[in-house]
Amino acid sequence: MLFTRRHLLAALSSTSALGLSIAPLATAAAATPASAASPHFGGVLNVAVSPEPTLLTSAFITTMNIGQVSSKVLEGLVAYDLDLKPVPALATSWATAPDGKTITFNLRKGVKWHDGKDFTAADVAFTLKEVWQKLHPFGRAAFANVQEVLTPDAHTVVLKLSAPAPYLLNYANTYGAQILPKHLYEGKDVLTHPANNAPIGTGPFVFKEWVKGSHVRLERNPQYWGKDAQGKQLPYLDGIVFRFLPDPAARAVALQAGELDVALGSSIPVTSLANFKDPKRYTINLDDGRYLSTIFLTQFNVRRPQLQDKRVRQAFAHAIDRNALLKVVYLGYGKAATGPIPSSVVQYYTPNTPQYAFDLKKAGELLDAAGLKKDAKGVRLKVNLDYDTGSNRAAEFIKQSLARVGVQVNLRTGDTATFLRRIFTEQDYDLMVSSLHRLPDPTLGVQRLFWTKNIVKAPWTNGSGYSNPKLDQIMEAAAVEADAAKRTQLIHEWQRIAQEDLPLIDLIEPTWVTVSTARFHTTMRQGDGLFASYADAWLQPKTP
Amino acid sequence: MSEVLDLPREPLAGVPGAPARPADGAPRALPAVLGTALRRAAPRVLSLLLVVLGIAVLNFFILQLAPGDVVDVLAGEAGGASPEYMALLRERFGLDAPWHVQLLNYLGQLLTLDLGFSFRHNMPVVDLVAARLPATLLLMLSALGLALVLGVLLGVSAARKPGGAWDATLSVVGLVSYALPTFWLGLMAIVLFAGHLGWLPSSGMVDLSADHSGWDHVRDVAAHTVLPASVLATFYIAVYARLVRAAMVELQGADFVRTARAKGASDARARWRHAFRNALLPLVTMVGFQTASLLSGAVLVESVFDWPGLGRLTFESIQARDFNLLLSILFLSSLLVVAVNLVVDLLYGWLDPRVRVEGDA
Numbered sequence A: 001m002l003f004t005r006r007h008l009l010a011a012l013s014s015t016s017a018l019g020l021s022i023a024p025l026a027t028a029a030a031a032t033p034a035s036a037a038s039p040h041f042g043g044v045l046n047v048a049v050s051p052e053p054t055l056l057t058s059a060f061i062t063t064m065n066i067g068q069v070s071s072k073v074l075e076g077l078v079a080y081d082l083d084l085k086p087v088p089a090l091a092t093s094w095a096t097a098p099d100g101k102t103i104t105f106n107l108r109k110g111v112k113w114h115d116g117k118d119f120t121a122a123d124v125a126f127t128l129k130e131v132w133q134k135l136h137p138f139g140r141a142a143f144a145n146v147q148e149v150l151t152p153d154a155h156t157v158v159l160k161l162s163a164p165a166p167y168l169l170n171y172a173n174t175y176g177a178q179i180l181p182k183h184l185y186e187g188k189d190v191l192t193h194p195a196n197n198a199p200i201g202t203g204p205f206v207f208k209e210w211v212k213g214s215h216v217r218l219e220r221n222p223q224y225w226g227k228d229a230q231g232k233q234l235p236y237l238d239g240i241v242f243r244f245l246p247d248p249a250a251r252a253v254a255l256q257a258g259e260l261d262v263a264l265g266s267s268i269p270v271t272s273l274a275n276f277k278d279p280k281r282y283t284i285n286l287d288d289g290r291y292l293s294t295i296f297l298t299q300f301n302v303r304r305p306q307l308q309d310k311r312v313r314q315a316f317a318h319a320i321d322r323n324a325l326l327k328v329v330y331l332g333y334g335k336a337a338t339g340p341i342p343s344s345v346v347q348y349y350t351p352n353t354p355q356y357a358f359d360l361k362k363a364g365e366l367l368d369a370a371g372l373k374k375d376a377k378g379v380r381l382k383v384n385l386d387y388d389t390g391s392n393r394a395a396e397f398i399k400q401s402l403a404r405v406g407v408q409v410n411l412r413t414g415d416t417a418t419f420l421r422r423i424f425t426e427q428d429y430d431l432m433v434s435s436l437h438r439l440p441d442p443t444l445g446v447q448r449l450f451w452t453k454n455i456v457k458a459p460w461t462n463g464s465g466y467s468n469p470k471l472d473q474i475m476e477a478a479a480v481e482a483d484a485a486k487r488t489q490l491i492h493e494w495q496r497i498a499q500e501d502l503p504l505i506d507l508i509e510p511t512w513v514t515v516s517t518a519r520f521h522t523t524m525r526q527g528d529g530l531f532a533s534y535a536d537a538w539l540q541p542k543t544p
Numbered sequence B: 001m002s003e004v005l006d007l008p009r010e011p012l013a014g015v016p017g018a019p020a021r022p023a024d025g026a027p028r029a030l031p032a033v034l035g036t037a038l039r040r041a042a043p044r045v046l047s048l049l050l051v052v053l054g055i056a057v058l059n060f061f062i063l064q065l066a067p068g069d070v071v072d073v074l075a076g077e078a079g080g081a082s083p084e085y086m087a088l089l090r091e092r093f094g095l096d097a098p099w100h101v102q103l104l105n106y107l108g109q110l111l112t113l114d115l116g117f118s119f120r121h122n123m124p125v126v127d128l129v130a131a132r133l134p135a136t137l138l139l140m141l142s143a144l145g146l147a148l149v150l151g152v153l154l155g156v157s158a159a160r161k162p163g164g165a166w167d168a169t170l171s172v173v174g175l176v177s178y179a180l181p182t183f184w185l186g187l188m189a190i191v192l193f194a195g196h197l198g199w200l201p202s203s204g205m206v207d208l209s210a211d212h213s214g215w216d217h218v219r220d221v222a223a224h225t226v227l228p229a230s231v232l233a234t235f236y237i238a239v240y241a242r243l244v245r246a247a248m249v250e251l252q253g254a255d256f257v258r259t260a261r262a263k264g265a266s267d268a269r270a271r272w273r274h275a276f277r278n279a280l281l282p283l284v285t286m287v288g289f290q291t292a293s294l295l296s297g298a299v300l301v302e303s304v305f306d307w308p309g310l311g312r313l314t315f316e317s318i319q320a321r322d323f324n325l326l327l328s329i330l331f332l333s334s335l336l337v338v339a340v341n342l343v344v345d346l347l348y349g350w351l352d353p354r355v356r357v358e359g360d361a
Helices: A005-018 A022-031 A064-070 A121-135 A248-256 A270-276 A310-319 A322-328 A360-369 A392-403 A416-425 A469-479 A484-501 B002-006 B030-064 B070-078 B083-093 B099-111 B125-160 B165-179 B182-196 B214-252 B255-262 B267-304 B310-319 B323-351
Strands: A044-048 A078-080 A086-088 A091-096 A102-107 A146-153 A156-161 A205-211 A215-220 A239-243 A282-285 A294-300 A334-336 A381-387 A407-413 A431-437 A504-510 A514-517 A520-522 A537-539
Touching: A044 A248, A086 A091, A102 A121, A121 A146, A121 A156, A205 A239, A248 A270, A248 B182, A248 B267, A270 A282, A294 A310, A310 A360, A310 A392, A310 A484, A310 A504, A322 A334, A322 A392, A322 A504, A381 A392, A381 A416, A392 A407, A392 A431, A416 A431, A416 B070, A469 A484, B030 B099, B030 B323, B070 B083, B125 B165, B125 B214, B125 B267, B125 B310, B125 B323, B165 B214, B182 B214, B182 B267, B214 B267, B255 B267, B267 B310, B267 B323, B310 B323
Parallel strands: A044 A239, A381 A407, A381 A431
Antiparallel strands: A078 A086, A091 A102, A102 A156, A146 A156, A205 A215, A215 A239, A282 A514, A294 A431, A294 A504, A334 A504, A520 A537
């Protein structure tokens, strides 16, 4: 019942409401020949994922590439449609009590683990208490309010909360909360369990082999619970081979040579996308990564005396032309961001916040007002800018932008470990650029960047050192507000304060791009398609 | 090690009156050579072990200087972690211990031949390395073999008429292939042979969709090896061809070669038997030097061709700060380099009896 045409149509029509994303969807639909409507059984799908994952379960580590591979073997309670609303996966339905303090999940019946054992509510309860709450980087926040997990019968899970947690349902998919088999993990060390490298799940594909440095091979699960609209047993594919080609150019050639069918997660760089424009041969999907709601940002270390003055930070915002950045660096794949919550988070996003139009004169005036006058060489201020792997072109763009208002930028780089240590542990930097997933709920994805209590020495925390008690209060109130309208209002206010104080400048909402051969089809589009199970994926046979 | 490396210039200069060996001297029988080799090697093995131990300690300290550790990377990739959780991981991985304790643990492990555990891959290091080593050896040896054969043939043929058209052409081709970046050459090879012509597979070591066995498997692996091995070999072909050419040009005028010709040796015999034998000395030195650099060259080639080898594992373990794994790979590489140097020293004695290894009577 999950993969009916009704869902597909609903998904299609709901995107039209978004306006912006309809163009690629419509072309994709129009380009699909009529014969493509009936799925074909069989075939092995070759998928490029990069880099190679370190484990094959994202139950306690949420690296994207781990989720991309493991989501075909292990599953979560729900998946998300293009509006990021939950749709059934292992849970068939769910309900939140009016006071927001009880959430009940009804689980799918007749589901079996790949080793033949029954999937039950006990598996969910175990994974929640022992894995998500204890070991998961977001799970500990997402499930923090869960005081008790009741399993009145084998197919019902009831969560008793200490306070409402409206974000919880935004974080119950395969990527956010993958369910592990209790009978294998109970009483063992979860972190080093051998099943982490050879997962046993409930998903449409069974783990077969992992040749490190080369590939992961999955095979069809003949006992999968999913049926298609005609009542036929899913999945359509006989198997999936994940390959970890480290070189972007080599990936592009392999896709053109027909050795690959799908390149997930922007593993084909935007600069190569021009080679894949022909809709007869390739499909470019721009919706798969909507769930991640990624924003490219530049962040200030507000501990630095000269960056403490918010006029300086605002001047920087006026000096960076986001539309030019989008065009030059992202080649248009994305949109200019207007604040800390991306526009894809439809429910909470507001554009009505202080905005900083590209205006060099205004930037100069603000810097003058902050007492940063130009010296004889026209330089007002010298800063270091650290950039994360892959952001070098954007960093150079910002360097040139700021030079035009007399801010001399010295670019610094290092690998990921060096970058993380410098920014978040040593806090020894002036300015940094990076991309960050905001996730569908601001309490989980955005609060961590602004919250005073999150000024800690760990990656992806409040690394700017910004603290505003009033904003803290609003964010903490939004976290436990059960009334949807009131919560939205609080989150709008939060966006206004963040845009006024500007401890970080949100610049671009980049689009995640999945490039595939036109032979590759899925019957259901998901907002978390990067982590789709591929039960509904099929390959049109090659025409000789 | 150093004494032999200084020597090869001597016979090249064609020391008057000191022919490298009896003009027609056949090499000594191999068993006898091996016996001598072992006797020669014995006293050196101990000093070499000390060298290896020194390298291990040095590696340890160099890696201590890198900012960040495996926990930073894991937490960064996961999208976040609390400081408490990171402290817990560091304690589990033994990263919270003072450096001297960590060093002693590491050396203790080495002495018991235990390569440790990779927390990033959730596997013992020895399994990871063992799985990757054959692929790298296959790539290195085929590249080295190809480079030696082609390098020697091109070098010798270029030396026939120094300054001639063929020599000039080879010189330009050699210069270009020496200067081309390996990864670029690799990409171009993929675009041409895999993308446009479709003759050869673009990446990987086996065809994953076909489950070959027996000879089909060998053919499959061979087809996958052609491009990466040729690309990796290009640089070395150029180096070896230049080296052999220079040596041959010099030796062709040497007294003992002229003597051989005067005594009626055929052109081919004078060239290969007399001149080339001596030209081998600098070549052997160079090959010994370059074993280590082949491994580092493999990093790029393996990345471009998705070759499941040790080079890429090394690169990834640096980025991930997976030091248990990295220390082991570095340690094994240093063993390899030391072993190859030892073999080169011994080969010298065989090729040119005037060369004496220290401690040899």
